[in-house]
Amino acid sequence: LHVPHSTPRYPEETMLRRSRDMYTLMNQRRSVRFISPEPFPQEVIDNVIRTAGIGAHTEPWTFVVVSDPETKHQIRRIVEEEEEVNYRQRMGDKWVHDLAKLKTNWIKEYLDVAPYLILVFKQTYGILPNGKKKTHYYNEISVSISCGLLLAALQNVGLVTVTTTPLNCGPQLRLLLKRPANEKLLILLPVGYPASDATVPDLKRKPLDDIMVRI
Amino acid sequence: LHVPHSTPRYPEETMLRRSRDMYTLMNQRRSVRFISPEPFPQEVIDNVIRTAGIGAHTEPWTFVVVSDPETKHQIRRIVEEEEEVNYRQRMGDKWVHDLAKLKTNWIKEYLDVAPYLILVFKQTYGILPNGKKKTHYYNEISVSISCGLLLAALQNVGLVTVTTTPLNCGPQLRLLLKRPANEKLLILLPVGYPASDATVPDLKRKPLDDIMVRI
Ligand SMILES: Cc1cc2nc3c(=O)[nH]c(=O)nc-3n(C[C@H](O)[C@H](O)[C@H](O)COP(=O)(O)O)c2cc1C
Ligand SMILES: Cc1cc2nc3c(=O)[nH]c(=O)nc-3n(C[C@H](O)[C@H](O)[C@H](O)COP(=O)(O)O)c2cc1C
Numbered sequence: 534l535h536v537p538h539s540t541p542r543y544p545e546e547t548m549l550r551r552s553r554d555m556y557t558l559m560n561q562r563r564s565v566r567f568i569s570p571e572p573f574p575q576e577v578i579d580n581v582i583r584t585a586g587i588g589a590h591t592e593p594w595t596f597v598v599v600s601d602p603e604t605k606h607q608i609r610r611i612v613e614e615e616e617e618v619n620y621r622q623r624m625g626d627k628w629v630h631d632l633a634k635l636k637t638n639w640i641k642e643y644l645d646v647a648p649y650l651i652l653v654f655k656q657t658y659g660i661l662p663n664g665k666k667k668t669h670y671y672n673e674i675s676v677s678i679s680c681g682l683l684l685a686a687l688q689n690v691g692l693v694t695v696t697t698t699p700l701n702c703g704p705q706l707r708l709l710l711k712r713p714a715n716e717k718l719l720i721l722l723p724v725g726y727p728a729s730d731a732t733v734p735d736l737k738r739k740p741l742d743d744i745m746v747r748i
Numbered sequence: 749l750h751v752p753h754s755t756p757r758y759p760e761e762t763m764l765r766r767s768r769d770m771y772t773l774m775n776q777r778r779s780v781r782f783i784s785p786e787p788f789p790q791e792v793i794d795n796v797i798r799t800a801g802i803g804a805h806t807e808p809w810t811f812v813v814v815s816d817p818e819t820k821h822q823i824r825r826i827v828e829e830e831e832e833v834n835y836r837q838r839m840g841d842k843w844v845h846d847l848a849k850l851k852t853n854w855i856k857e858y859l860d861v862a863p864y865l866i867l868v869f870k871q872t873y874g875i876l877p878n879g880k881k882k883t884h885y886y887n888e889i890s891v892s893i894s895c896g897l898l899l900a901a902l903q904n905v906g907l908v909t910v911t912t913t914p915l916n917c918g919p920q921l922r923l924l925l926k927r928p929a930n931e932k933l934l935i936l937l938p939v940g941y942p943a944s945d946a947t948v949p950d951l952k953r954k955p956l957d958d959i960m961v962r963i
Contacts, residue, residue, distance in 0.1 A: 535947035536948060537945070540780075542906050548906060556799045559897065580768055586959050600963070673889065684896070690766050727754065731754070741798055741801070745811045746811070
């Protein structure tokens with residue numbers, strides 16, 4: 534069944550203003566690794582996840598929102614243990630060198646401190662009512678798109694995060710959080726206000742002409 | 749070098765309102781396959797792409813924006829030719845059945861009609877000033893995240909699109925658009941106002957409790 538669809542339509546000046554305002558707001562987003570423990574209403578997280586959920590209707594994802602201190606601490610232990618091995622053994626010198634600029638290492642205090650951790654799982658397949666598997670085409674792209682909406686929604690309410698992809702931690706975190714076998718951890722996001730003394734690496738973005746080609 | 753970072757901070761009421769408003773706006777987003785040829789200012793597209801570009805500073809992407817009618821038509825011919833083979837031969841019956849619900853087939857009129865086509869290429873590696881290759885870790889996730897921001901930015905200005913992943917067309921489109929060998933087509937987005945008689949499949953989104961788990 535198809536149904537009619539309409540979207541809000543704005544005069545050209547309004548379109549231009551809205552496009553500039555959104556860019557200005559999003560351009561302030563940075564990955565912040567120093568997060569404040571201050572609480573904020575859970576409904577904000579709910580709305581942010583609802584917003585992420587509009588990435589596509591196949592919805593091959595589960596967002597696990599962790600605020601329980603004990604569970605956050607167990608997550609931290611799993612991530613730090615694997616990350617230390619990653620840094621010391623698995624990653625090439627080049628990677629470690631690339632990361633040195635960001636001053637990241639295997640100590641992830643934000644995993645205890647942030648009021649919420651959002652663990653985004655992709656569902657590689659779904660289960661139909663009749664028990665059969667249903668392939669989710671392009672599940673990784675879909676879930677990453679929804680993470681993009683999630684980043685936009687967080688920025689829009691003044692919260693910060695850092696997109697992380699903890700290497701080799703997926704299976705242990707899946708078991709800890711009791712997620713089924715069809716789910717794989719894609720991204721882990723600690724969420725909160727920035728710490729008052731938060732700093733970020735002094736990176737410059739590419740100018741538009743370096744990322745866009747007109748034909 | 750690290751520098752201090754701060755983000756706009758809102759009172760809790762404002763946070764809640766902003767989180768609800770963003771959800772309400774984004775919840776109106778649908779994939780629209782009936783696009784109007786009406787023009788709109790190019791600066792809107794520029795700002796939308798600038799916004800997408802804030803997904804992450806490694807920026808392993810090129811956004812090719814096509815408005816030239818002849819190039820759009822060549823893109824349409826490449827995509828339709830491959831998609832017809834996909835539908836008739838390569839895809840399983842199950843996939844074709846899943847797509848039937850969406851009423852999609854290999855005819856892609858929107859590729860001629862939409863005022864802009866945005867072709868998003870991921871750079872699997874970059875080239876350093878000294879000519880060496882620089883691996884882009886997680887380039888597909890990064891580029892998909894930036895597409896999520898792009899979808900949010902389009903919705904925010906009242907434009908529509910449909911996220912498409914044209915199977916097997918990447919190499920031909922890369923050559924047509926003269927992109928280098930380190931770039932792979934990830935997503936093709938036709939962009940415009942919705943056609944006045946646009947319809948969409950009558951899909952329902954999952955409720956929050958089906959996509960979110962609290963711990
Ligand atoms: C797909 C992806 C994976 C990332 N993984 C990590 C990670 O595991 N740990 C980390 O500290 N930062 C991670 N980052 C954050 C990047 O380091 C950061 O986005 C980049 O340095 C650009 O900075 P910006 O986000 O402030 O623009 C990741 C970013 C992306 C997009
Ligand atoms: C990663 C991804 C790939 C997609 N590929 C195609 C495609 O090749 N052709 C198409 O018509 N729609 C494509 N879609 C659109 C989906 O069919 C659409 O998002 C889904 O039916 C949900 O509808 P909605 O976007 O209106 O919420 C794709 C969507 C995603 C997220």
